[in-house]
Amino acid sequence: MAGERLAQGLKGLADERVDHRFKALPPDAEGLTVGELAAERRNLFDGGFTTPVLALSAESVEHNLALMETYADRHGLAFAPHGKTCMAPQLFARQLEHGAWGITAAVPHQVRVYRAYGIQKIFLANEVVDPAALRWLAAELADDPGFQLICYVDSLRGIELMDRTLREAGATRPVDVVVELCAGEGARTGVRTETECLELADAIAGVDTLRLVGVAGYEGEVPEATPERVTAYLRRLVALAEAFDKAGRFADLDQIVVSAGGSAWFDAVAEVFADLPALSAPVLKLLRSGAYVSHDDAHYRRLTPFNRVPEEGALHPAFRLWAQVVSRPTTEQAFLNAGKRDAAYDLDLPQAQVVRSGRDGTERPADGLTVTKLSDQHAWVDTERAGDVEVGDWVALGLSHPCTIFDKWQLIPLVEQDGTVTDFIRTFF
Numbered sequence: 001m002a003g004e005r006l007a008q009g010l011k012g013l014a015d016e017r018v019d020h021r022f023k024a025l026p027p028d029a030e031g032l033t034v035g036e037l038a039a040e041r042r043n044l045f046d047g048g049f050t051t052p053v054l055a056l057s058a059e060s061v062e063h064n065l066a067l068m069e070t071y072a073d074r075h076g077l078a079f080a081p082h083g084k085t086c087m088a089p090q091l092f093a094r095q096l097e098h099g100a101w102g103i104t105a106a107v108p109h110q111v112r113v114y115r116a117y118g119i120q121k122i123f124l125a126n127e128v129v130d131p132a133a134l135r136w137l138a139a140e141l142a143d144d145p146g147f148q149l150i151c152y153v154d155s156l157r158g159i160e161l162m163d164r165t166l167r168e169a170g171a172t173r174p175v176d177v178v179v180e181l182c183a184g185e186g187a188r189t190g191v192r193t194e195t196e197c198l199e200l201a202d203a204i205a206g207v208d209t210l211r212l213v214g215v216a217g218y219e220g221e222v223p224e225a226t227p228e229r230v231t232a233y234l235r236r237l238v239a240l241a242e243a244f245d246k247a248g249r250f251a252d253l254d255q256i257v258v259s260a261g262g263s264a265w266f267d268a269v270a271e272v273f274a275d276l277p278a279l280s281a282p283v284l285k286l287l288r289s290g291a292y293v294s295h296d297d298a299h300y301r302r303l304t305p306f307n308r309v310p311e312e313g314a315l316h317p318a319f320r321l322w323a324q325v326v327s328r329p330t331t332e333q334a335f336l337n338a339g340k341r342d343a344a345y346d347l348d349l350p351q352a353q354v355v356r357s358g359r360d361g362t363e364r365p366a367d368g369l370t371v372t373k374l375s376d377q378h379a380w381v382d383t384e385r386a387g388d389v390e391v392g393d394w395v396a397l398g399l400s401h402p403c404t405i406f407d408k409w410q411l412i413p414l415v416e417q418d419g420t421v422t423d424f425i426r427t428f429f
Contacts, residue, residue, distance in 0.1 A: 005118025006093055013090065013426045014038070022411040023342075024053035025424075034411070034424050043419045044322070045361060051324040051394065052338035054405070055415040058422055060318035061094070061293060067313045068292050069098040074312075075270035080104045080123045080259075082290025086406045087428045089117040091293055102148070104288045108133035111149070113428045115140060123259065124151035125216070125288060127180075127189065129161045138171035150213060150257060152180040154191050159203045159210065166209035174211040177204060178257055179244075181237050183221035184229075190217060197240055201249045212249055214257030214284070215241045219265045227308075230265050234272040245279040259286035267305035294318040294405070297398030298348040319405055321350065321397040323379060324358070331386040334369075336379040336395055342408055345374050348400035352381065358392030366395060 014035030018025050026048030029037045042048065044055055072079040078101040083092060087110065092103050102121025105111045108130060114122055128134060128151050141147055153159055166175065179197050182190030191197045197215075204212045217237050219230045241258045250256050256279050261269040266289050273285040291300050295315040306314050323338035343350045352369035356362070368384035379397070383389060399405050406412075407429040414423040 003118070006089070006096075009089055009117040010093060016426070023409060024050050024413075025411065026050070034426070038421065038423045041420050041422065044413060044415050044421055045356065045394070045419050047421065049413070049421075051322060052336075052342045053322050054342070054409045054412050055320050055322060056294065056412050056425060057316070057318040057320070058414050058416050060295070060316035061091075061414070063316050064292050064295055064318065065094055065098045067315060068289070069100075071266075071270075071312060072099065072287060075274065077261075077270060077273065077285050077287045079287050079289075080121070081293065082106070082125070082262075082288050083114065084110060085290035085402050086293060086425075087113065088406065088425050089113070089428075090423070090425050092117065092119060095293070101284070101286065104290065108136070112136070115147070120144075120146055120148065122147075122149045123286065123288065124149060125218070125259075127152045127154055127158050129158050131161075131165045134162060134165040134175075135169045137175065138166055138169040138173075141171070141173045141175070148176070150176045150178060152189075152216060153177045153200060153204065153210070154180045154182075154189055156200065156203055159200065159207065163207040163209045171209055174209055176213045177210050178214040178216040178259065179204075179212070179240070181215060181217040181240055183217060183219060183233050184223050186223050187221040188218070190221075194236070194240055194243065198243070198247070201244055201247070205249065212244070213253060213255070214250075214259065215244065216257070216259040216286075218262060219260050219268065220262035225265070227268060230268045231272060234260060234268060238272060238276050241279065241283075242277065250280055253281045255284050256281050257284045257286055259284075259288060261287035261289050263289045263291035263300055264303040265305060267309050291402045294402045296400050296402055296405070297351055297353075298400030300400075300402070317398060319399045319402070320353070321399055322356075322394050323397060325389050325391050325393045325395065326378075328389065328391050332383055334381045334383055334389050336381060336397075337377065338379050338397065339374045339377040341376055343374065343379070343397060344399050344401045344404040344408070346401060346404050349374065350379065350397035350399055352395055353398045354396035355389055356394040356396070358390070358394065369395065371397065 080102045082104040084106045104123045180190040297317045323336035326337045327335040352366035368388045373380040412425040413421045
């Protein structure tokens with residue numbers, strides 16, 4: 001049933017009409033369905049697409065999906081990739097096909113998107129104290145016995161709010177929760193001390209609207225992170241799971257959840273979780289990395305754990321933003337027609353990688369071109385030589401930070417190496 005719901009949802013995306021809502025799509029495609037346009041297998045460069053246009057490499061996406069599936073299997077990890085990165089049901093489906101346990105969310109709206117496409121297992125890596133969201137969640141759990149959701153708790157007040165709202169809503173199933181352990185002094189959310197964690201476990205045991213199923217945290221928030229500090233935090237997390245189990249807090253569970261793992265330290269998670277001793281029930285060692293599906297050309301290229309364990313493989317950057325030279329006012333400067341509305345800029349500026357001639361389509365490395373600034377709709381480019389680019393040339397930009405790339409584009413061409421567009425990835429932000 002869940003698979004049918006997802007398949008039906010994906011068909012609905014293919015049946016959506018192409019129109020002015022979607023940037024860069026060919027004007028002459030208006031009125032076609034997305035599926036019909038994909039079936040035409042147009043070329044990104046001469047098929048009528050307008051610039052700027054964001055392209056997602058079909059080969060790189062497939063490579064990255066397969067690599068993380070292999071990595072999780074090799075290390076005995078379950079995998080719930082963080083869906084906030086892409087918010088794309090088509091990619092969720094691909095992740096599930098590649099062995100994902102479920103999909104991670106950050107806020108209730110994202111859970112609603114996932115449920116609209118039949119996602120049955122959701123890890124909500126946040127506290128939920130919004131009465132409207134809790135009422136909706138109670139109804140969703142009641143309507144679908146196969147739906148499993150796990151969310152965080154990190155305060156007595158949060159437990160009180162959840163319990164009161166769920167009781168008032170007449171919840172028929174308890175909400176599964178994990179205690180979030182803070183990553184250190186000055187870090188983000190989560191319980192600061194193990195003593196407070198035990199107090200929360202006691203409070204959860206005192207209500208019938210919540211069920212404690214494990215512990216979780218985010219090692220990416222460890223202050224001034226080093227491998228030693230990250231490992232120490234993860235060992236605290238594992239020790240907390242052991243303490244809860246020893247105190248009988250996981251009695252009658254079929255499975256205990258221990259979860260961590262962003263996109264920068266999953267090697268440390270794999271190492272520490274491998275040492276987790278046997279508990280009173282089987283342990284779901286749940287990894288939540290999300291940026292891997294597209295990777296990037298700067299931030300995660302620097303941070304990826306595969307830099308530390310190259311023998312395990314390498315992720316491939318999947319994004320390229322193609323923009324056009326629209327102004328060449330001096331021999332030292334050019335302007336592209338892509339800016340903050342099109343490219344992520346919160347962590348790094350885009351990198352010029354390839355120049356495609358506007359005259360004959362030949363490609364060459366973008367040597368001598370440096371993006372120095374972004375306006376809303378322009379990239380400022382310094383050039384070393386007069387002949388580096390001319391008006392009409394296309395420039396491929398490498399980007400940084402997948403989470404703020406995906407959210408600028410509602411429909412993204414999935415492109416093969418030769419430029420053939422094979423599909424369009426719909427996002428929901």
